[in-house]
Amino acid sequence: MAKPKKKQVTTSEEKETTSPSTTTKSSSSTNQYTKSIFSDSPVYELLHYFEKAPDQWAARYILILTAIILRTAIGLGGHSGYATPPMFGDFEAQRHWMEITINLPLSQWYYFDLEYWGLDYPPLTAYHSYIIGLIGGFINGDWFALDSSRGIETDELRFFMRFMAIVSELIIYIPAVLSIANMLGKKFNVNRMDQIIISLVIINQAHLVLIDHGHFQFNSVMLGLFVYSVIDLAKGNLILASIWFVSCINFKQMGLYYSLFIFFYILSQLNSFSHLISVGITVVATQIVYLLPFIIHKPESILQIVHRVFPLGRGLFEDKVANFWCTTNTIIKYRDIIDPQDLPKLALLATLVATVPINILLFFKLRKKPDNIRIPGMIYGFAINSLSFYLFSFQVHEKSILVPLIPISLLLLIDHNDINMIQWVNNVGTFSLYPLLKKDDLIMQYFVSNLLINWLIGPKILLKSKFPLNNIAMWSTYAMMIIYHLLDSMMDPPVRYPDLWVILNITISFIGFAYFWLWLVYKVYKL
Numbered sequence: 001m002a003k004p005k006k007k008q009v010t011t012s013e014e015k016e017t018t019s020p021s022t023t024t025k026s027s028s029s030t031n032q033y034t035k036s037i038f039s040d041s042p043v044y045e046l047l048h049y050f051e052k053a054p055d056q057w058a059a060r061y062i063l064i065l066t067a068i069i070l071r072t073a074i075g076l077g078g079h080s081g082y083a084t085p086p087m088f089g090d091f092e093a094q095r096h097w098m099e100i101t102i103n104l105p106l107s108q109w110y111y112f113d114l115e116y117w118g119l120d121y122p123p124l125t126a127y128h129s130y131i132i133g134l135i136g137g138f139i140n141g142d143w144f145a146l147d148s149s150r151g152i153e154t155d156e157l158r159f160f161m162r163f164m165a166i167v168s169e170l171i172i173y174i175p176a177v178l179s180i181a182n183m184l185g186k187k188f189n190v191n192r193m194d195q196i197i198i199s200l201v202i203i204n205q206a207h208l209v210l211i212d213h214g215h216f217q218f219n220s221v222m223l224g225l226f227v228y229s230v231i232d233l234a235k236g237n238l239i240l241a242s243i244w245f246v247s248c249i250n251f252k253q254m255g256l257y258y259s260l261f262i263f264f265y266i267l268s269q270l271n272s273f274s275h276l277i278s279v280g281i282t283v284v285a286t287q288i289v290y291l292l293p294f295i296i297h298k299p300e301s302i303l304q305i306v307h308r309v310f311p312l313g314r315g316l317f318e319d320k321v322a323n324f325w326c327t328t329n330t331i332i333k334y335r336d337i338i339d340p341q342d343l344p345k346l347a348l349l350a351t352l353v354a355t356v357p358i359n360i361l362l363f364f365k366l367r368k369k370p371d372n373i374r375i376p377g378m379i380y381g382f383a384i385n386s387l388s389f390y391l392f393s394f395q396v397h398e399k400s401i402l403v404p405l406i407p408i409s410l411l412l413l414i415d416h417n418d419i420n421m422i423q424w425v426n427n428v429g430t431f432s433l434y435p436l437l438k439k440d441d442l443i444m445q446y447f448v449s450n451l452l453i454n455w456l457i458g459p460k461i462l463l464k465s466k467f468p469l470n471n472i473a474m475w476s477t478y479a480m481m482i483i484y485h486l487l488d489s490m491m492d493p494p495v496r497y498p499d500l501w502v503i504l505n506i507t508i509s510f511i512g513f514a515y516f517w518l519w520l521v522y523k524v525y526k527l
Contacts, residue, residue, distance in 0.1 A: 165213055265362070323392065
C-alpha cells in the first residue's frame with residue numbers, strides 16, 4: 001500500500017532560523033499546535049496545561065489574574081512623594097487634579113494655583129481625573145475636598161487610587177495588548193500559547209508596572225490607546241487609527257514621540273488625495289471634540305492648555321534622565337554656553353536629524369508593500385522614532401522611556417529570534433528608573449519584579465546573538481548594572497559628588513539605549 005503523502009510542517013529547528021517576518025499567514029490549526037518558542041521557560045511550564053484550544057481561555061484569565069496580583073503587590077510599597085510635604089509627589093499631583101476637576105468649573109482647570117501641581121496634561125487626562133474624582137468623592141468627600149484635602153495619604157485613599165489605576169489598565173491597556181498579540185500572532189505564525197505568553201511578558205514588564213502602580217501614574221491608558229492605533233494601522237483602518245492616536249496624545253503629550261512616524265506612515269499608505277483629506281478631517285475633528293468643552297466655556301483657555309502642556313520655559317531635561325543631553329551635560333554645560341531660549345531649537349534639530357532620514361527610508365520601504373513587510377516595518381518605525389525622541393528631544397522625563405519600550409516589546413510578536421535584545425533593552429529601561437524608584441522606597445519591588453519577568457521568560461534572554469557586537473553590548477551592560485547595584489548598596493557617593501551614582505546610572509543606561517538605537521537603524525535598513 002502506498003504511504004499517505006506527508007503533510008509539510010515547519011519544524012522547531014526551522015522556526016529558530018527563519019524570521020517570522022517572512023512567513024505568510026498560517027492556518028489556525030498550525031498556529032495552535034506548533035512547538036512553543038518558550039517551551040524551556042518557567043512561564044510555559046506554568047501555562048502549558050492550557051495549551052489545547054478549548055482550554056486557552058483559562059490561560060488568558062490566569063494572565064489577567066497574574067497582572068492584578070503583581071500590581072497589587074507593587075502597590076503595597078511606597079509611592080512618589082509619600083509623607084514629604086509641602087509638594088509631596090506624583091501621587092498627590094494625580095489626586096490634586098481630581099480635586100480640581102470635580103470642584104471647579106472647567107474654565108478654571110488649567111489656571112488654578114499653578115504653583116501647586118497645576119494641571120499640565122492634555123484634556124483627556126483632565127476628563128479621566130474628573131471621572132475618577134467623581135467616583136472617589138461619592139465614596140468619601142474628604143479625599144478630594146478643595147484645598148483642605150492637600151497632602152492627604154490615608155490608607156483608604158491610597159487603596160482607592162491604586163484600585164483605579166488597575167481598573168484603568170484592565171479597561172484600556174490589557175485588552176489592547178491581548179488584541180494585538182492575537183492579530184499579529186495570526187499574521188506571523190505565532191502559536192496561540194506563545195501569543196498569551198508574549199502578552200503576559202509585555203503586560204508585566206517591570207518598568208511600566210513599577211511606574212504606574214508603584215511610583216503612581218496612569219501611563220498605561222496612553223499606551224493602550226497607542227496600541228489600539230497600531231492595531232488599526234496594521235488592518236489598514238487609517239481613519240480609526242487616527243482617532244485612537246489623537247486620543248493617545250490627548251491623554252499624555254508624550255504620545256507625540258510617535259507622531260512624526262505615524263505622519264510618514266499614513267502618507268505612505270494613502271491611495272488618493274480624497275483619502276488624505278478624510279484622514280486630515282478626522283484628526284482635526286477628533287481634536288476639536290476633545291477641546292470643545294473648553295471652547296464653549298472659555299475659548300481663550302485653549303492657549304493656556306497649550307502653554308501648560310508644552311512648557312518651553314523649563315530646562316533641556318527634567319531631573320536626571322538617560323538621554324543624550326543629560327548624559328553629555330556632565331561634560332558640556334549646555335546652559336552655560338547656549339542661550340536657554342535656543343535650547344529647544346537645538347533639541348528639535350537633533351531630533352529631526354535622528355528621525356527624518358529614517359522616516360524617509362521607511363516611507364519608500366513600506367509603500368504598497370505586503371503585510372509581512374509593512375507591519376514589521378511599521379513597528380520598527382514606531383520603536384526607532386520614539387527612542388529618538390527620548391534620546392534627543394526637549395524636556396524629557398525619566399519616565400518617558402516607557403514610550404519607546406512598548407513598540408520595542410511588540411517586536412516580540414514579529415521575530416522571536418530577537419528576544420534577547422528586546423528583553424535586554426527592557427531591562428536597561430527598568431534600570432534607568434532605579435534612582436527614581438529608590439526615592440519612592442521601591443527598591444525591593446524593583447528587584448523582585450525585574451527578577452520575576454526575566455525568570456518567567458527563561459534562558460532565551462541569555463541566548464548568544466549571531467552578531468558578536470550584540471553580545472558584547474548586552475553582557476558588558478549587564479556587568480555594569482550589577483557593579484552599579486553593588487556600589488549603590490555598599491557605599492554612599494562621595495560628599496563632593498552626591499549625584500555620582502545617579503550620573504553613573506544614566507550613563508550606563510544611555511550607552512545601552514544608544515546601542516539599541518543603532519541596532520534598530522540596522523534592522524530598518526535590512527527590511
